[in-house]
Amino acid sequence: MENDDINLVVNATNTNAVTGGNVLDEGRVGTNGLQTKGIHVWFGKHHVLEDISLDFPANSVTGLIGPSGCGKSTFLRVLNRMHEFIPGAAMAGEVFLDGEEIYGPKVDVTAMRLKVGMVFQKPNPFPSMTIAENVLAGLKLANIKVQDKDSLLEECLTRAGLWKEVKDRLKLSGSSLSGGQQQRLCIARALAVKPKVLLMDEPCSALDPASTLKVEETIVQLSADMTIVVVTHNMQQAARVSDFCAFFLSDGGPGQVVEADRTAVIFSSPSDQRTADYVQGRFG
Amino acid sequence: MSIATVEKPTAAEPPRRSITNQRNASDKRFRAVVTSGAMFAFVVLALIAGFLLFRGYEVFREFGFGFLTSSTWDSGTGESLQGASYGVAAMLVGSIIVALMAMIIALPFVIGTSLFLEYYIGKKIRAVLVSILDLMAAIPSIIYGLWGYLVLMPHAAGWASTINKYFGWIPIFKVDVKNFDASPFISALVLGLMIIPIASSVTREVYSRAPQDQISAAYALGGSRWGALKAVVLPFGRSGLIGGMLLGLGRALGETVAVLLTLNLVFKVKFQVLASAGGNVASLIASRFGEAGPSEIKALMAAGLVLFTLTLLVNFGASIIVSRSAKVSQ
Numbered sequence A: 001m002e003n004d005d006i007n008l009v010v011n012a013t014n015t016n017a018v019t020g021g022n023v024l025d026e027g028r029v030g031t032n033g034l035q036t037k038g039i040h041v042w043f044g045k046h047h048v049l050e051d052i053s054l055d056f057p058a059n060s061v062t063g064l065i066g067p068s069g070c071g072k073s074t075f076l077r078v079l080n081r082m083h084e085f086i087p088g089a090a091m092a093g094e095v096f097l098d099g100e101e102i103y104g105p106k107v108d109v110t111a112m113r114l115k116v117g118m119v120f121q122k123p124n125p126f127p128s129m130t131i132a133e134n135v136l137a138g139l140k141l142a143n144i145k146v147q148d149k150d151s152l153l154e155e156c157l158t159r160a161g162l163w164k165e166v167k168d169r170l171k172l173s174g175s176s177l178s179g180g181q182q183q184r185l186c187i188a189r190a191l192a193v194k195p196k197v198l199l200m201d202e203p204c205s206a207l208d209p210a211s212t213l214k215v216e217e218t219i220v221q222l223s224a225d226m227t228i229v230v231v232t233h234n235m236q237q238a239a240r241v242s243d244f245c246a247f248f249l250s251d252g253g254p255g256q257v258v259e260a261d262r263t264a265v266i267f268s269s270p271s272d273q274r275t276a277d278y279v280q281g282r283f284g
Numbered sequence B: 001m002s003i004a005t006v007e008k009p010t011a012a013e014p015p016r017r018s019i020t021n022q023r024n025a026s027d028k029r030f031r032a033v034v035t036s037g038a039m040f041a042f043v044v045l046a047l048i049a050g051f052l053l054f055r056g057y058e059v060f061r062e063f064g065f066g067f068l069t070s071s072t073w074d075s076g077t078g079e080s081l082q083g084a085s086y087g088v089a090a091m092l093v094g095s096i097i098v099a100l101m102a103m104i105i106a107l108p109f110v111i112g113t114s115l116f117l118e119y120y121i122g123k124k125i126r127a128v129l130v131s132i133l134d135l136m137a138a139i140p141s142i143i144y145g146l147w148g149y150l151v152l153m154p155h156a157a158g159w160a161s162t163i164n165k166y167f168g169w170i171p172i173f174k175v176d177v178k179n180f181d182a183s184p185f186i187s188a189l190v191l192g193l194m195i196i197p198i199a200s201s202v203t204r205e206v207y208s209r210a211p212q213d214q215i216s217a218a219y220a221l222g223g224s225r226w227g228a229l230k231a232v233v234l235p236f237g238r239s240g241l242i243g244g245m246l247l248g249l250g251r252a253l254g255e256t257v258a259v260l261l262t263l264n265l266v267f268k269v270k271f272q273v274l275a276s277a278g279g280n281v282a283s284l285i286a287s288r289f290g291e292a293g294p295s296e297i298k299a300l301m302a303a304g305l306v307l308f309t310l311t312l313l314v315n316f317g318a319s320i321i322v323s324r325s326a327k328v329s330q
């Protein structure tokens, strides 16, 4: 096994699996969800992430927590190959989506990104498009034809918790909405291409408390049939929405996963003292 | 010490204080420099208009609106306007046709060049190519004209003949006489090439400022590079593209020497763009000025005023379009 003892792994089927040694359950590879094995990332010579092996079971929410700069966003980008747009970025390791390598030689990256959607920290609707066009933008970008656009539009906006607020102004520009609404519009846009996985990088950090609650509700509802990975700096949020948590930390060197387990375990009885200190707000 | 409570004004409101502001000396001096500089530019513009109006006034009095609608150019005895007959219709229409065609020819190259430079090549090659592009914008138009005349025309006449052969049934591609040299088409090719660098330079600059987070969003939605450019960069850069193209249009409308070399001036309104006959106000002035008598000089001044007004109108329209589409892409 190539994983060393600090890489602990989330496992849906075996809740007690996280102590000490390596727990990546071989049986899980090849089943549903997202797995990473031995992920390293470099920006030029700067080694940013070291040997991250995590397992994100299907239809669950996993929170990535840790102080800023430890590589959470970078790790998230590796999960849908968005880091490839950063000049000088390089990675090693493997990422499996439903058992298939997304870095394989025959993989069509754009098709893969349709399955692994992303919501960014700052809401980024397309300002030149209307609200409706924004939601359906992914279909147009990927040349996907749908029979009934109106019902898809309503479905996505409803799932993103925005339908009631915008149903009478679908023809207005996407930038006419408030920040919280724009973020939910971006979630609706990501949903329209029916991804299996949704990656969210601090989706609420630019939002007010009321919008934050709405987005959190949305996350919980979406996880019924979607695998969600969400980076958050807000411990309450991690506790509220996630089923599993992975604690990232960099002690000057590359970022590593200190501990990963069920959220309840991370918050009540973490096995590493540093995790306990972080979730109780003693550093970071 | 105690703090006095401020009494609410009961009846009359107190007088509002005016903004007082003591400008210091260096601020005053700078203000004077900036103001006089700006005024100077306006004064020069007004003087040019006044000069043209003064010199061309008699022509407008003599021929009235007919100066714009007639196409005869006959200096008669050459001494007085009586007995002469002047009209710039053919030249005016020709100027507009050539400039518009140049824009149509340049547009795809401008978009392609700008996108290529900004999104398809690395930083180092980009720096080299951008400086070459800027260099091209600085090539004098006489060079473009000579190249157009000596190198391009023999080939382009052949292309025109081919277009005529297959698309001659479209009215503007018809020709009465099979002479394809020195046509509006060839002039427009030269002008189009001439305005690509300047228009691309402006457009590329704006494309480079397209928001990265929206481009990322397009990629994350499964968009290809072209998809991301179409969804984000093109709409964002539209005002820049329009601005760049109109800058080019301004240059194309007023271009004199390159057109003079590549266009056969004919005093007849023509819409057959492949035929060896066209019009152009600026080239008319340049070609006749040397040997014009007193009355023709006046007519040329009046033609200058027409060109001046046309360019002002185009630029005015341009700024309206640019500010409108800038609002849309906010």
Ligand SMILES: Nc1ncnc2c1ncn2[C@@H]1O[C@H](COP(=O)(O)OP(=O)(O)O)[C@@H](O)[C@H]1O
Pocket: A043, A048, A067, A068, A069, A070, A071, A072, A073, A074, A075, A086
């Ligand atoms: N585009 C980039 N180029 C170079 N280094 C980067 C880039 N983005 C992030 N980094 C570096 O990678 C490390 C991890 O960053 P990031 O993944 O953004 O952390 P987090 O999201 O946990 O705050 C940091 O040390 C940061 O300086």
Ligand SMILES: [Mg+2]
Pocket: A072, A073, A074, A201
């Ligand atoms: Mg981050």
